[in-house]
Amino acid sequence: MSYQDIAFDRRQGVAEIRINRPDKYNAFRAQTIEELLDAFKQAGADRSVGVIVLTGTGDKAFCTGGDQSSHGQGGYGGRGAIGLPVDELQGLIRDTPKPVIAKVNGYAIGGGNVLVTVCDLAIAAEHAQFGQVGPKVGSVDPGFGTALLARGLGEKRAREVWFLCRRYSAAQALAWGWINAVVSKEDLDAEVQRWCDEILGLSPTALAIAKRSFNIDTEQLRAVSSMGFEALALFYESAESREGVEAFLNKRKPDFRSHYQRRTP
Numbered sequence: 001m002s003y004q005d006i007a008f009d010r011r012q013g014v015a016e017i018r019i020n021r022p023d024k025y026n027a028f029r030a031q032t033i034e035e036l037l038d039a040f041k042q043a044g045a046d047r048s049v050g051v052i053v054l055t056g057t058g059d060k061a062f063c064t065g066g067d068q069s070s071h072g073q074g075g076y077g078g079r080g081a082i083g084l085p086v087d088e089l090q091g092l093i094r095d096t097p098k099p100v101i102a103k104v105n106g107y108a109i110g111g112g113n114v115l116v117t118v119c120d121l122a123i124a125a126e127h128a129q130f131g132q133v134g135p136k137v138g139s140v141d142p143g144f145g146t147a148l149l150a151r152g153l154g155e156k157r158a159r160e161v162w163f164l165c166r167r168y169s170a171a172q173a174l175a176w177g178w179i180n181a182v183v184s185k186e187d188l189d190a191e192v193q194r195w196c197d198e199i200l201g202l203s204p205t206a207l208a209i210a211k212r213s214f215n216i217d218t219e220q221l222r223a224v225s226s227m228g229f230e231a232l233a234l235f236y237e238s239a240e241s242r243e244g245v246e247a248f249l250n251k252r253k254p255d256f257r258s259h260y261q262r263r264t265p
């Protein structure tokens with residue numbers, strides 16, 4: 001597969017997969033997810049690769065989630081319940097029998113932060129910012145994005161992240177156990193390489209077993225996610241959800257309440 005939206009590089013045991021859409025703050029569209037799936041499958045199957053690094057091009061953004069300019073009526077136009085098989089990607093990152101490190105070089109927002117959440121480890125530059133924006137733009141990641149975040153941060157903090165849609169600094173994310181380390185922007189590549197080198201000196205089989213063992217405890221979230229995506233497909237057809245997308249694209253404040261049509265809860 002030739003790539004338009006990502007870059008994929010394998011060197012001395014490390015596969016680096018980079019979302020390459022800096023003009024969109026590395027937001028993903030359906031094509032991006034297909035390419036990420038292809039690259040993760042290759043990196044996972046390549047015996048010469050011992051660790052995978054996921055990052056974004058430039059120093060503005062790691063990834064800002066779904067590309068709102070490709071979010072049409074009812075979804076994102078690709079495969080799967082919402083036209084964006086991001087649930088497959090999240091599952092693949094977990095299934096890949098090698099440590100996956102998120103190298104967070106800027107904003108990790110929305111689905112970008114969900115990718116950080118499903119990666120095994122996360123190392124951020126000092127200027128990186130983290131957050132979820134779903135309820136601000138008429139969306140939500142019902143599965144790993146909510147419940148797995150709560151496993152890491154604790155219930156109260158994860159609910160704060162989702163219910164207030166604030167942005168959090170790298171220092172705050174480190175203090176909350178959201179990420180593993182923070183370094184200066186200049187040191188980010190070298191620090192990630194140091195972590196990769198340490199991992200490459202360890203037993204790949206032991207690491208694979210450890211990863212699967214960690215995953216077992218939260219594996220039921222995959223089923224929650226696939227059910228949630230079906231609900232989300234219906235939500236995306238609503239005026240309330242469309243209001244979020246249109247408000248973001250038109251750079252205005254959304255008015256969700258006047259589009260809220262649910263019967264009495």
Ligand SMILES: CC(C)(COP(=O)(O)OP(=O)(O)OC[C@H]1O[C@@H](n2cnc3c(N)ncnc32)[C@H](O)[C@@H]1OP(=O)(O)O)[C@@H](O)C(=O)NCCC(=O)NCCSC(=O)c1cc(O)c2ccccc2c1O
Binds near residue numbers: 024064067086110114
């Ligand atoms: C990322 C920001 C916090 C940056 O804010 P800042 O004020 O610094 O800059 P701008 O807002 O002016 O943005 C600069 C520039 O980038 C464009 N941009 C940024 N993010 C996106 C995006 N996601 N899609 C398209 N374009 C984007 C922005 O329009 C500007 O372009 P100009 O041409 O005008 O210069 C801030 O941008 C921000 O909060 N962005 C929100 C991003 C967003 O809405 N993300 C999608 C959320 S939903 C989602 O990600 C999602 C992910 C999943 O994994 C799901 C899984 C399952 C179900 C649902 C999912 C889901 O909904």
